Amino acid sequence: MKEKVIEMIEKRGVSIVDLAQLAYELQVDYIPITLEDAIENIHKVLEKREVQNAILTGISIDILAERDQFEEPLLSILKRDDSLYGIDEILALSITNIYGSIGLTNFGFLDKIKPGIIGKVNDSKGVQVNTFLDDLLSGIVAAACSRMAHSYGDSKIEEQEIQMN
Numbered sequence: 001m002k003e004k005v006i007e008m009i010e011k012r013g014v015s016i017v018d019l020a021q022l023a024y025e026l027q028v029d030y031i032p033i034t035l036e037d038a039i040e041n042i043h044k045v046l047e048k049r050e051v052q053n054a055i056l057t058g059i060s061i062d063i064l065a066e067r068d069q070f071e072e073p074l075l076s077i078l079k080r081d082d083s084l085y086g087i088d089e090i091l092a093l094s095i096t097n098i099y100g101s102i103g104l105t106n107f108g109f110l111d112k113i114k115p116g117i118i119g120k121v122n123d124s125k126g127v128q129v130n131t132f133l134d135d136l137l138s139g140i141v142a143a144a145c146s147r148m149a150h151s152y153g154d155s156k157i158e159e160q161e162i163q164m165n
């Protein structure tokens with residue numbers, strides 16, 4: 001299932017390294033991480049069933065909209081990525097929510113600034129329908145950032161506990 005999800009993301013023009021690069025850049029000033037850590041954390045996020053379900057659903061909707069396989073008015077709403085639609089963001093938040101409030105903050109930032117691959121995907125909207133894809137990518141990157149922040153926090157607490165004992 002995870003392989004299928006990665007294949008779907010790659011077919012839409014996005015690599016795991018693109019996502020890891022963004023997560024790395026967002027966290028490197030705060031915690032000591034490498035690009036390898038970021039790649040590993042993106043993979044960990046993609047192992048979650050809830051995340052896989054969100055990606056399968058969102059990318060499928062983008063693809064079906066490209067093929068005009070929705071009724072109006074939904075078809076036009078999806079094709080022009082109507083900013084009042086909002087279901088794309090709600091779906092992506094189901095990814096971010098798994099890792100708590102840091103994820104939510106990072107998602108908001110990515111959605112607003114659209115750095116790196118998220119901007120690229122947003123810019124290629126005339127070519128393919130990416131209404132769900134950009135939000136899903138923000139969700140995945142935000143979740144990986146939270147995961148790294150949490151695991152760094154946990155290791156700090158463990159270190160302190162070892163020193164205290």
Ligand code: MG
Pocket residue numbers: 081088089130131132133134135
């Ligand atoms: Mg969107």
